[in-house]
Amino acid sequence: MKVAILGLGNVGQNFIRILSDSGGHIRESCGSDIEVAFVADSSGIVKVDQGRTYANILLAKRAQNIRSLGEPVTIEQVLDSGIDALIDVSSASKDGNRELEIFRAAIDRGINIVTANKSPLALHWAEIVPYARNRGIKVLFEATVAGGVPLFNFAKYSCGPSRVVKFRGIVSLTANYVLKMMHSGTSFEEAVRKAQEMGVAETDYTDDTSGLDGARKTVILANALFDREFSLKDIRYSGIPEVDLTELTSKGDRLRLFTSITSENEALEISTGFGLLDQGDFLLSLEESALGYEIKTDNNGVLRVSSAHDGPRETAAAVVNDVMILAREVKEH
């Protein structure tokens, strides 16, 4: 299984680390090793020389010198090199156009895609997912929603006979983390700073706190679980700046940023943004750095899945899991 990795931030580096730590476990489970043939960061793309180990890649990245791993190449050279999968763990672009172009070029060449980057799917779903499906190419995106908490593969491989009737989840960490601190009296700015120190919020946190990040995830949820082709423009959302802080504190500890999608007679009712949860609601029981959701299905009943803590290692594990699912299928062909 030859792959190219676009992005060597927190998730990309943890991806490499998991491969490095796995011993023979990944090969035994999916029948294939994962060979990192290309890596890319903001400095460019590099073809990794034969014999370089996962540890070499991590060291080169830490030294801010991935060029030391091999020759610089173009994205076209990557796509024409015969890789089995393209892995996008890069930062989201605002319009998703850069990713769209690369994904389409990959699909045209028969290359499967694994992405943790939400933008292309939230903004260009119809041009990517059905386009790939019609050509027998897989686009997997477990890590785009709810971090490392299994969701799309859970629906497919654990609830196979079921259709999802309702989804409710806390799928964005940063906004809820900030909210919780604000509730206990911290100012918005101070709460964001603490979240950044904890590694929960990114340097540019506005996508998270404005609710945009949650809205992107909601598009992907609606499309993947309920077989739609929405785009971000179809979704209304709200974020922290619009919330009245007096209201926030008066409502006690039951305010969360969450997503709810209900299917009723073929119509979808979608909401993403702030809402008050009832006492005893499963979503209220989630810890402050946890994500989780509840799905109602027609055959598997109501199921709840959550993490105790979510971070880049867990998200990277979701990406590796997608690559393993691809590997099982590539091997069979």
Next chain:
Amino acid sequence: MKVAILGLGNVGQNFIRILSDSGGHIRESCGSDIEVAFVADSSGIVKVDQGRTYANILLAKRAQNIRSLGEPVTIEQVLDSGIDALIDVSSASKDGNRELEIFRAAIDRGINIVTANKSPLALHWAEIVPYARNRGIKVLFEATVAGGVPLFNFAKYSCGPSRVVKFRGIVSLTANYVLKMMHSGTSFEEAVRKAQEMGVAETDYTDDTSGLDGARKTVILANALFDREFSLKDIRYSGIPEVDLTELTSKGDRLRLFTSITSENEALEISTGFGLLDQGDFLLSLEESALGYEIKTDNNGVLRVSSAHDGPRETAAAVVNDVMILAREVKEH
């Protein structure tokens, strides 16, 4: 995907019902229809005539006359008929020998197995699972533990890169249901009767309340998640009759029958039976007809999965899911 179904009790009938209700969903998702070629109940085994629908099978069973579906056959004829999978949703035998014999004969003929019946795996794991693996045959058993709550497929397809380090779960419904009623003052006998009325306890409830059912599940958990070859005789367990009722009520509502398995330096620490849970423990939050567990993994963090309610439909959905996983692999070959 041609299958034979052994057992048409609650789970067997719900299996057929899910196929009947699925429309084209199952075929679209796994690439294959599921054709029920043989059915068996305590009256014998029948080859289902061509053209009989799922609804016909359910009606014949309701009329206690599966012979109306087609010719009676022997288990040997079933195994020699070219079926893709044998589905065991029959009642557990005490020693698992009947099932062992059938499973081995199936494996020898290249037939995959899906079982919701715990006995053969709890008592003869080493003679079944490694034997099948060495011959490239699949034995899937999602429904044997925690009813309809996804567990083994969750570990494989959602936590692919991870090894499980610790498992804690409430995987048996009846004993905990009875326990809860006893705590609120109901006698043991009365609690069992109510559980039977609710469809939670079987007519012969002693396997459940004695802790034997939980112990069987614990063997399967230890073997499947931690790669062991235990048998039931290796596991110590305790059940309700051994519990002092005074102690039970004095301990408040924190006593549960649960399973815990921890891997430490290659050794396993296993317990199944009664224990007091700490306030705030995730397992305590499970509702009275719910099952659930928590796994600690090396890469996917700590994950929690639970149902809101568990019954035969949910268990049957887990069996159908296993058949769909087989179908995807059979199709690829």
